[in-house]
Amino acid sequence: MPTIVFVSPKGGVGKTTAALILSLELARGKAVTVIDADPNHPIAAWGRGADAPANLSIVADVDEDNILDRIEEAAARTPFVVVDLEGTAAKIVLLAVSQADLVVVPMQGSQLDAEQATRAIRVLRQHEKMTGRAVPFGVLLTRTSPIIRTRTMGHIQQGLAEAGVPVFATQLNEREAFRALFSFRQPLEALDGKEVPNLDKAIANAEQFTAEVIARLREARTPIVEAAR
Ligand SMILES: Nc1ncnc2c1ncn2[C@@H]1O[C@H](COP(=O)(O)OP(=O)(O)OP(=O)(O)O)[C@@H](O)[C@H]1O
Numbered sequence: 143m144p145t146i147v148f149v150s151p152k153g154g155v156g157k158t159t160a161a162l163i164l165s166l167e168l169a170r171g172k173a174v175t176v177i178d179a180d181p182n183h184p185i186a187a188w189g190r191g192a193d194a195p196a197n198l199s200i201v202a203d204v205d206e207d208n209i210l211d212r213i214e215e216a217a218a219r220t221p222f223v224v225v226d227l228e229g230t231a232a233k234i235v236l237l238a239v240s241q242a243d244l245v246v247v248p249m250q251g252s253q254l255d256a257e258q259a260t261r262a263i264r265v266l267r268q269h270e271k272m273t274g275r276a277v278p279f280g281v282l283l284t285r286t287s288p289i290i291r292t293r294t295m296g297h298i299q300q301g302l303a304e305a306g307v308p309v310f311a312t313q314l315n316e317r318e319a320f321r322a323l324f325s326f327r328q329p330l331e332a333l334d335g336k337e338v339p340n341l342d343k344a345i346a347n348a349e350q351f352t353a354e355v356i357a358r359l360r361e362a363r364t365p366i367v368e369a370a371r
């Protein structure tokens with residue numbers, strides 16, 4: 143069953159936020175296990191006292207020694223597994239990547255972030271060399287303005303395209319609702335639109351990202367695509 147792993151050696155780029163948004167959207171239809179492999183356990187903390195859907199399980203007793211088992215157990219239990227890692231390039235990242243059907247590399251629109259995303263992509267290429275298996279991945283531009291496209295962002299997107307790096311068509315916009323998800327500890331749909339500005343837009347954004355993840359998982363499974371690699 144598909145395992146989606148969020149990877150970036152840089153902290154604070156929106157991995158946990160994107161991982162939770164995806165997990166909650168997926169959990170509206172299917173059971174999901176989130177493996178919270180960040181030692182700070184932000185998703186497990188979210189889950190405590192959160193109005194979490196019954197379809198969502200959170201596993202937090204995860205470390206380098208047991209992550210392969212934890213992912214395997216979760217994949218046997220639920221149709222989707224989402225792995226959130228801390229911002230590091232440690233061995234645990236390679237281990238999680240080895241189990242991934244799709245890797246999402248969140249990145250904010252600055253040159254420094256682009257360099258860090260390149261580091262994440264190098265880890266993926268390293269994994270491919272080690273195992274002979276290419277893991278499908280995509281860069282997810284996060285915290286972008288829904289209104290303005292900055293010159294830096296344009297430059298970065300061009301650079302990624304020229305380097306042949308796959309980028310998600312969906313960007314996760316900077317939205318108060320995505321912060322409110324953590325402060326109110328509720329799925330987006332349960333938040334109050336009167337308290338959270340542009341909640342409908344955030345929900346549409348979350349749905350679009352989830353739909354694109356599912357489409358990419360389907361593409362990655364198509365044998366023709368595999369053969370063309
Ligand atoms: N799309 C977004 N809109 C608004 N705020 C966001 C968005 N994505 C992330 N943030 C905020 O940015 C901060 C960092 O996000 P997050 O914790 O998801 O990053 P991370 O990559 O998981 O960080 P770490 O490497 O420390 O685990 C948080 O305060 C979060 O609320």
Ligand SMILES: [Mg+2]
Nearest residue numbers: 157158180227
């Ligand atoms: Mg995080």
